[in-house]
Amino acid sequence: MNTATSGSMQLPQPYLLFLGDVAERGFAKTALGLRDWAPEKCVGELALPGATVSTGLPAMTPAQAHAAGARALVIGVANSGGVIPPSWRASLVAALEAGLDIVAGMHMRIVDVPEVRDAAERLGRQLIDVRVPPADIPVATGRKRTGKRLLTVGTDCALGKKYTALALARAFVACGVDADFRATGQTGIMIAGGGMPMDAVISDFEAGAAEMLSPDAAADHWDVIEGQGSLAHPAYAAVSLGLLHGSQPDVFVVCHEPGRTDMLGTAGYQVATIEEIIELTLALGRRTNPDIRCGGFSFNTAALSEEEARLVMDRESARLGLPVADPVRGGPNLDALVASCLA
């Protein structure tokens, strides 16, 4: 998969994956995601004593990683507070001294760690926070851009929009289609080596940021754009709508988790129905792309057995009249979804 970006945030690559002293797999999600989705960008890993999770990549010091071509250390772990603990600091300074920039996306800003900031200044190295948008985002123009675009949308937050976009971009490329994954959140940005942190953009520039993320391209090129939030989410719909308008998608795929009832982070809000999201996405998306259409559905069936998943996907596909796939399970369902999107 080609994950080059243009017109938005750019990260130095390839990476040395920093694992800190991580002892829970869930907290190493970013590092594991990078290994799975961007192995060509990862030269090795660096863990502290006490770490029990590994990506399986070769262990390297910052100097060894730099010699192997690495240009940035990526903080590939989180912890519950999102802080950068004192025990990490010597390794981060050593990375800067070895010639690596640092890429981070934790709650605590990397530039707010004085000894790391001072070392970066002294050495002329970059500290890049993938949650901070570029400074020069323009107001959207609405001008129709060349090339094809697909956007993943959702009946709620956090149910597989990034994973679906990554899987579709990979599947498009496997079919011989020229495609780029376009990242809109921090993990996606690290995987792609660039992108736009859409939820951190000032509202007036939200659609402009989406325009910047997926510039003019060849007529048969596809940008597969990671969706954010949901048009039906009472907190995050502004992000979703700016992204929809600015992306001008030709095709959207609705991501859904069967069995989820309540919307994330709200009290008393049910997850939107798939039909509601189709209708809203068409009604709003037509404004910047009159030819927008639904390509099908991506279900997160992690909580279901193989048979349960097949049953619910078959039933919903018959009811809705378009392919339903779980990209994690893949198989003929995913092939059908890809074919429908490219049709």
Place this chain on the structure above:
Amino acid sequence: MNTATSGSMQLPQPYLLFLGDVAERGFAKTALGLRDWAPEKCVGELALPGATVSTGLPAMTPAQAHAAGARALVIGVANSGGVIPPSWRASLVAALEAGLDIVAGMHMRIVDVPEVRDAAERLGRQLIDVRVPPADIPVATGRKRTGKRLLTVGTDCALGKKYTALALARAFVACGVDADFRATGQTGIMIAGGGMPMDAVISDFEAGAAEMLSPDAAADHWDVIEGQGSLAHPAYAAVSLGLLHGSQPDVFVVCHEPGRTDMLGTAGYQVATIEEIIELTLALGRRTNPDIRCGGFSFNTAALSEEEARLVMDRESARLGLPVADPVRGGPNLDALVASCLA
């Protein structure tokens, strides 16, 4: 009209209106708007030699204004570059020395004028930029708040949403209804003495900012909220949707300018139809207020004769089945719109 605010930006009041050396009425829009909509907040005006526009308020030095109760100097003029010229600086420093804070909303930030910033620091005075949102905006919860809310929405930008909200709030109060105007843009914020600059809020917090702007209130109290942008505008719809979701309006009024064909700032986009805006506002607004309804329409008929305006308002009111008024013209049409909103 009661224009107290809570839970969002608060401005020191009353004001001394600063006119600089303004020679064009259009550039004094903010000062003239304050005189018209918040006369109780304006104690006088301060103009430099060369100014030819006046608000008609008494001319005062900063010291005289402070003695008359003023607590802030408001920069009530703009110029084409949005800059704060050197010729203004002595007056601004004099205002700080007289005990006034400074309220500004120009493109150039008031804190970026070194001698003004230094004087404010030395004297312990505030420099308030109404384009800068408060720092503590939370993510929206979607929790239903007490009290009633009206939001003005539009078929485009810049066609009367602020004016309509101000006129409706004033008319509500004249009917004996307890109502507050809630400001979402810089001029509105100066008029209200507070509010939320919605277009400058980070997208993730856009709906949360709208929730903050119109807190719980008495069951029969109305917040009349200034709309922003348009759900159909390819650049600004994210602002409009966050504001809609967070405002949870019971009633919305669609603002429209008959005869306008192209959307502001875009090439090739027609102004949305009134029906399109009704449908989108209902479909999206129901998410946070299932009882949302359209109260009627506000037409900006400044370009039409009295008779042309009456004809187009009568025709559209009959076609759409709800009152149409131009708040600038007032009259029985406005009474009918107010009655429909409060019904």
